[in-house]
Amino acid sequence: MSEIHRNEDNLGAIIVEVQDDLLQLKSSLEKIIVNDRGTTLDIQALDNAICRTEKSIRKHAEDYLKTVNKQLYVLPSIEDFPKQSAKIPQWKPLEAIPHVHPQKKNLLGASPGEKQKFNRNLMCNPANPSNRQIVPQKCGISLPDVVKKNINTTKHQRKIVVSGCHFPSIPEDDMRTVLQPSLLSLAVQHKAASLHPKEDTFKTGSNSRCDDQQKWETNSESPCVRKVDECTPLWATKTPLPSTTSMSMGQSEILKGTSSLIPKTPQVPPVEVPVNTTKFPFTIIKGQIDPMAIDFSHFKQNFSMCWSSVVDMLEVLKELLGNFAVPVGKVSGERLVELCRGWENGWRKTPSVNTLLSVLENQEEVFNLVSSPGQRYKGEGGIEAAAIRIQSCWRRYLARTAYLCHLRRKWAVDIITISWKMRAQIHRTRKALQARRNSQLENSRSRAQHLAANWKRIQSSKRTIIHIPSLGYSQSQRLNLRRFDILQNIQISRLFDIRDKNVEVIYICPQHLGDDILDYYNSLLKCDGATDGADTIQTLSSRRRFIILTPEAVDYFPTHNMCLSTLLKYSPRTLKRIRNLICGKQAYIVGGVSHMDDLAVADELDVPILAPDPAVFQLNSTKSEGRRIFDGAKVDTPPGQGDVCSLQQLHETLADLMTQNITVQRWLFKINSEHGGRGKAYCDACHLRSYNWALQQYHHYGPDLWNAKQIQEPVLLRYLDEIPEWLAHYAQPAKTSCYPSWACFLKTFLRQGGVVEAKPPSESVTYLTVDMLLEPGGEVTMLSCGDQLHGSCQLEAIGTTVPQTSVHPETLHSVCMRVGQTCLQRLIVGYVSVDLATFLDHNTVEQKVWAVDLNIAYSDQLAMTQMLLMVTGGTLNWHTGFLEVPMPVREKVCEHQIASKVVNCYAVIGSHLFHSNLFMLYHNTFLKTCKIHGIGFNMKKRQGTVFALFDMRERCSIGMITVSDDLQGALVTFARNLSVIYQEISSSKMQGETNFKELVKNIEDVLQMTVQNKRLLKDKPAA
The missing domain is CATH 3.30.470.20 (ATP-grasp fold, B domain)
Incomplete structure (x- = not known):
């Protein structure tokens, strides 16, 4: 309202100036008529007057529109047009608007002598073509022709009141050039939508939003005309308008404030409203719009009030269609206006392509064309766009190539750095571990020397034996053993070392024992066969001289098949308890199969080990080294040879041994590092094709002459030819659960080395x-x-x-x-x-x-x-x-x-x-x-x-x-x-x-x- 008050005097002055300019133009036109008789024609005056008029109207009309778009306007009631004595209606405030009764028939079809009412659809729906014929437009507002006939053309001045705003008196003819029909129809529509259904009044506040939900019902008599139900008044119907989809807060406040001032009528008859199907379509051909086209002129004429925003959107749409060489784009005017209004209200950036194409009636066809590859380069500036794209792609390729090369080099640098750091860390770790193991080994040797020097004294005095039945095999062997913890616990009978009265036993158990097993061994320890069972004091002392401990690491590594020494090494609580138990006592460790972790446990407990060093154990525990020990002890051993590590060596060794010991029926093969019957295989000599012939040769020459190399050579050569096939078909592992076939056994045998020796040549061994x-x-x-x-x-x-x-x-x-x-x-x-x-x-x-x-x-x-x-x-x-x-x-x-x-x-x-x-x-x-x-x-x-x-x-x-x-x-x-x-x-x-x-x-x-x-x-x- 403040804007209206500020622009009130300016508007009046401008309209007065327009009136004066028009009068001068009229007089100039009179000069033109006079000049026809021979006087001078003043064309420049006419041109100046027209230019001033256009500039003034264009500038101030925009200010006026920005102000009045936020206000509500109500058309005055129209009296009976045929009566020349009726006064010309003035623009009045909302309080002075009388009730208007809508008619079913069009205003143009009425007879001159018939009393007519102004049709509400004329101003409510400017999109109706019939309304546009009745209300022609120039650059302002003009009343219908029926009304113009009854308007007095005198210089009579009238005063306009719009929503409480007073304008200076303006001649009736000049007033028509100022106001637009769309504004008047907007005001009439909002006022009509606010009236109460029965009392014919405007609705207030919360009830106005619910009235938009009323629906049209189709008239059964005519398919082209829809009627509103008798219980639904005209103002409760929903009239589709392209420019009035929503109402601003300012308009709603005006309606809310003025609804109580409208006079009420008891009843409103139903009205037939024509169906609005026109969408103001126009065509954009190859990105260009023909401004002289009828459809575009029609669209421009009906939406001239918001044309400034429509022009911007049209430019964007034209540029899009032109860039993609779209031959024909059919634009829906209503959608375009709605898009412009939404753009002005909330959008700050250019709408997307999908949004722009949504205003087209053939949007699917256009979208398929726009989305086709290379279409952009067929339109305006396509050659430049293609050149830019080629250059950008090439530059991107060069930059990407350089970047990838940089990444590869950086990756290589990172890999080299990480590898070097890891290698250095591993080297430091190995060095630290080696130093620690050397320290443990030196400490173990020192304690072993002390144990050897004091062995007699230790054996005759009280001592504590820490039994660790550990099987320190290699990792591959341990992983292939089933029930590994049970195999280590088979030596639980070490507890019975307490039969010596000076011995206390700490037994490290590889699994948790139940109460029934502990009670059973307690009952056996009571039955000391060396004493009478009635000696309860000695029995109690025996029970106190042994203890069974299970390392806590057993629960942490249940499936790793770790040897018991390793589990004890990673069990700090058990180690601490053992230290407390042996504190101040003579103690030593009795292990099982030696392992490096035995040294770690001994170093942690600071006790000696009754076993050789791990290196000495590994050297002398193989089958081949055992034969060397027996040879050094001058003990008889079976015919054989150790350290067989290749297939050719195996064949040659076996052929030589079989030739020299012709009476041996079975030959054994033993893997160096295996234990028990796992790493053994055998093959019977009777399966050789030439074995019977070799026996005949042996009996022919006799035992004394058989040792000559010349006599053995034929048999040796034949054995060499037959042994590979003989082994492949007849050699068998002793335990097929470990090595299912000779090929599997032979692979391990050649990798670790082994021994070939004869089984004693007797049936009773x-x-x-x-x-x-x-x-x-x-x-x-x-x-x-x-x-x-x-x-x-x-x-x-x-x-x-x-x-x-x-x-x-x-x-x-x-x-x-x-x-x-x-x-x-x-x-x-x-x-x-x-x-x-x-x-x-x-x-x-x-x-x-x-x-x-x-x-x-x-x-x-x-x-x-x-x-x-x-x-x-x-x-x-x-x-x-x-x-x-x-x-x-x-x-x-x-x-x-x-x-x-x-x-x-x-x-x-x-x-x-x-x-x-x-x-x-x-x-x-x-x-x-x-x-x-x-x-x-x-x-x-x-x-x-x-x-x-x-x-x-x-x-x-x-x-x-x-x-x-x-x-x-x-x-x-x-x-x-x-x-x-x-x-x-x-x-x-x-x-x-x-x-x-x-x-x-x-x-x-x-x-x-x-x-x-x-x-x-x-x-x-x-x-």
């Missing part, structure tokens, strides 16, 4: 194992010996019979002493086991003893022997070769003494008994079941059966010891126990995986051999 302690002081002590029992694999021992009965004790002692002294010369200390083979030579009819294997570790047989000696209270006498067990006799020699006699006993030890169905029984249930069948140990007679429990989780492996007066009774008891257990846990439908059957079969063979030996002994004195 006995293998025995002797355990020795190589004391740091330089003495060799035999701890255990036993004849081996085999299962399905004839090259792997499952159990032993103690004591051994195959070799004379003196011969055995002599062999073991020589091997022990040779090991001491090679700086090997600790526990060592030697595998021997004895058989009867058919040529000389003499017993031969071959040393076949050397293991530098604490053996499973030794651990089970400690358990045997604990429960029986006996000792092994190596001079006589008997297991001497004291038997208490209840006869009083004196008041506090009980006489006892020593009995020679025999025992059968099974340390690797396996049955997959054992997991069905818990240990308590298993022991009760055995007790029901009479399987148990009699403490009075010191005979019976004792079990060793290893596993808490799977419960598939057990150990068993049977003790009897003679070897035959111990074997029978052992076989019977296996049969009973097998029947209890097996059925016809659930046999399971086991080694019970093969072991029972082997025991039967040993029993037959024992019977034969007894018969020979009986027959020999008689002869």
